[in-house]
Amino acid sequence: MTYDVNLVRQQFPSLDRPAVFLDNPAGTQIAKPSLDRINRYLLECNANHEGRFETSRRSDEVLYEAHAAMADFLNASRPEEIIFGNNMTTLTLHMSRTLARNLQPGDNILVTRLDHDANISPWMLVAEDKGCNLLWVDIDVEQGKLDLDDFARALDRKPKIAAFGYASNLLGTVNPVKMLTKMAHDAGALVYIDAVQYAPHGPIDVQDIGCDFLVCSSYKFFGPHAGALYGKYDRLSELKAYKVRPASNELPYKFETGTQNHEGIAGVLGALEYLQWLGMQFGAGQVQAWREAGFSGRRLELKVGMSAMQAYEKELSRKLIGIVQSISGTRIHGVTDLDHLDERVPTVSFTVDGKDPERIADELGRLGFYVWNGHNYALAIVERMGLLDAGGMVRIGPVHYNTLDELERFGEALEKVVK
Ligand SMILES: Cc1ncc(COP(=O)(O)O)c(C=O)c1O
Known part of the structure; x- marks a missing residue:
């Protein structure tokens, strides 16, 4: 159709x-499927983790499925690479603080002027706390794009972390994130991408981009107020999380501190089901190309x-x-x-x-x-x-x-x- x-x-x-x-x-x-998921969660599954009773089992199933669906949406390699949280800003403050544990005074962190402040201030705070330097990448004011020469110059200073956006929330500019990631990796930096403004507009493939971390927020893609962070499994595994002692040391739970917004996470699953529906209704023209790119099942429907x-x-x-x-x-x-x-x-x-x-x-x-x-x-x-x-x-x-x-x-x- x-x-x-x-x-x-x-x-x-x-x-x-x-x-x-x-x-x-x-x-x-x-989207209605998201609203329905929220309602159903609260009416039929509302409970905390790992109880020996029906609603807790159902709750854990829904939460697992939401991680799996989000992994499919971003083409992550496994559900454990998905960490849910309040919103992108909170997740970024949390992850930047975690990453800061491995930084030394004098280390450089790259940020860009094209970014939303949620991918700038957390790194400024890290720089303040750890005695690191911020390397600001400029924009081409006339074109409203990132200045790629300035990006390359900043990489010459070997930042430990490069934080940049996928799409600007103000100008709408889409960055060439795959190329930027390769350049940053070649310079030895970890890559942290803010995809909040791209997620409601186009397909994301974290494996193709090759980034270490990528964050987005479901209230920007037709779901409720909740955020999701992707991290490469090995990176997340080796990081020491800020968590309380009784909480699990396993992924993704070691980063999902406290009791999560379960109904919100169920709503994210519903938003992704809506996007799948969109693919099944209107995606006939695109399906072949994505199938040839190796996608099938829910991953294919979401991409389409x-x-x-x-x-x-x-x-x-x-x-x-x-x-x-x-x-x-x-x-x-x-x-x-x-x-x-x-x-x-x-x-x-x-x-x-x-x-x-x-x-x-x-x-x-x-x-x-x-x-x-x-x-x-x-x-x-x-x-x-x-x-x-x-x-x-x-x-x-x-x-x-x-x-x-x-x-x-x-x-x-x-x-x-x-x-
Ligand atoms: C590009 C971008 N990054 C980050 C954020 C912050 O997202 P959140 O409200 O989920 O913290 C926004 C919110 O508008 C945004 O547009």
Whole structure:
């Protein structure tokens, strides 16, 4: 079946109202299979780990399945490589502190100005605590991309850790993560990737990328508020976790401190089941290529689902860029070349000459168009572009459940607001 956005929208009960949700980079609406999983968990399985009774056994089964599904989503080699936690930020603070145990004063850590602060501040704190140096990789301000020459120069200083993003939450730019990982590994660094903004837009393959760690958050890909961290099995095994003594020393539990958000993790499983459904409904055109790449079963369905979504989202990107550019006085910060849509997700941020981004977002909100303004925690980008005092940017973030018609209507509203 060809992609049918109306059928997709039926899977999202909260979309059944007049508002136009373009606030998705800050959190998507939840898919019905995810909601159902949360409900079912709380009604039928609600218990703690490893009890000698039915609800505890069922709870452990659901939690195991969620790890397995997440491993399939990221193409990790085994479920034990998946660690769930509150959100990406908490997981990163936890893992950075764990990795810091092996750092010495004077060691270098690479971070980039294209990143969300959740993949910068945790490393700043490590640098402060351990007497390490931060190596800042710059951005090409005109193109809104990472400065690859600067990345290579930073690697000459042999950082122990290289932390970078998969896609920018502000500009939408997608980094060439496989190439960056290879460069960083050749320089002897461990690679930590923030995939929070790429996960709702495209297929991820941690084995192909070769990264040591990768993090994402399920509330950005149609599930509940929960985070997931992938770590290479050997790396995770050799790390000493911050944990309490009675807690398991096995993976992934040694990093899943305290009692987890079980219903949230069940909801992640439901979100992944939704993405599988997407693959089964609309993925016929992509299935052969992924099968030839060696995928089968749930891994295949997830990859196909994400590819089907990605193909549709290119139409959204094209349309949105055209709409924003057609309004006089606007400037998009980031990739606008329609021949290079592979280098961006559909998140489009812009400024309007002489207008306050907050006012624009506020007036759009009143008209029923939900968008974000400011720096959106991509503080380093906004500072580097000199836009902090001017209030940052307006960010429009469609996902695969938004329609071309919604974007048309958004354009009309923006034109009015700007005038
Ligand atoms: C790119 C990126 N990284 C990290 C985060 C932080 O994610 P969390 O809210 O799960 O901590 C966000 C949140 O917007 C993000 O967009």
